[in-house]
Amino acid sequence: MWVVKLGGSLYESHYLPRWLQRLATYEGQIVIVPGGGPFADQVRHAQNRWRIADACAHAMALLAMEQFGRLLQGLEPRLCLAASRKDIKQALSQQRVPIWLPAAELLDQPAIPESWEVTSDSLAVWLSGQLKARRLVLIKQARLSEPVISARALAAQGIVDAAFPHFLHSLTVPCYCITADDYLQITRTGMANMGTRICPDK
Numbered sequence: 460m461w462v463v464k465l466g467g468s469l470y471e472s473h474y475l476p477r478w479l480q481r482l483a484t485y486e487g488q489i490v491i492v493p494g495g496g497p498f499a500d501q502v503r504h505a506q507n508r509w510r511i512a513d514a515c516a517h518a519m520a521l522l523a524m525e526q527f528g529r530l531l532q533g534l535e536p537r538l539c540l541a542a543s544r545k546d547i548k549q550a551l552s553q554q555r556v557p558i559w560l561p562a563a564e565l566l567d568q569p570a571i572p573e574s575w576e577v578t579s580d581s582l583a584v585w586l587s588g589q590l591k592a593r594r595l596v597l598i599k600q601a602r603l604s605e606p607v608i609s610a611r612a613l614a615a616q617g618i619v620d621a622a623f624p625h626f627l628h629s630l631t632v633p634c635y636c637i638t639a640d641d642y643l644q645i646t647r648t649g650m651a652n653m654g655t656r657i658c659p660d661k
Contacts, residue, residue: 464583467496479535487554492583498523517573521562576621584626
């Protein structure tokens with residue numbers, strides 16, 4: 460089983476429905492972690508406008524992921540929604556593809572810092588560890604030309620969140636980043652041999 464993080468940056472991409480159609484065919488094999496997209500951007504705007512605490516913004520950002528997740532399921536009804544690891548495992552056992560809704564499981568979770576240093580990227584790493592996934596794949600708009608890159612370098616470029624290298628350091632699951640517009644190549648070859656390998660920093 461793989462965890463696939465579908466970046467919120469794909470909200471504006473015409474490849475988004477095609478990705479969802481493709482991912483829906485991996486029945487019982489993948490779990491989708493949604494990004495926050497414009498919904499998370501609105502949380503950032505609200506925090507800047509009203510100066511709410513990070514804990515409040517963190518809770519709102521989790522709900523932003525859920526809004527994007529529900530949008531994804533609305534675009535591709537073959538996908539299903541799962542609000543807990545138990546729900547995820549049940550969906551996989553039924554040969555379905557679940558979209559993780561993280562709010563109920565991660566609110567007041569001591570292992571997850573309540574700050575913008577942790578976004579859906581790090582949460583996808585956390586879930587991969589919890590589910591003992593065989594691979595973590597990040598699908599993003601960013602184009603990476605190198606075959607291998609360090610997690611710290613990705614964070615420095617703003618492609619993943621600041622906490623991502625820390626979370627990935629304790630994970631033994633292979634992690635890859637695939638560019639969203641590589642969709643056409645992936646439909647012919649599958650995801651197994653695609654993308655840039657993300658190495659944890661020592």
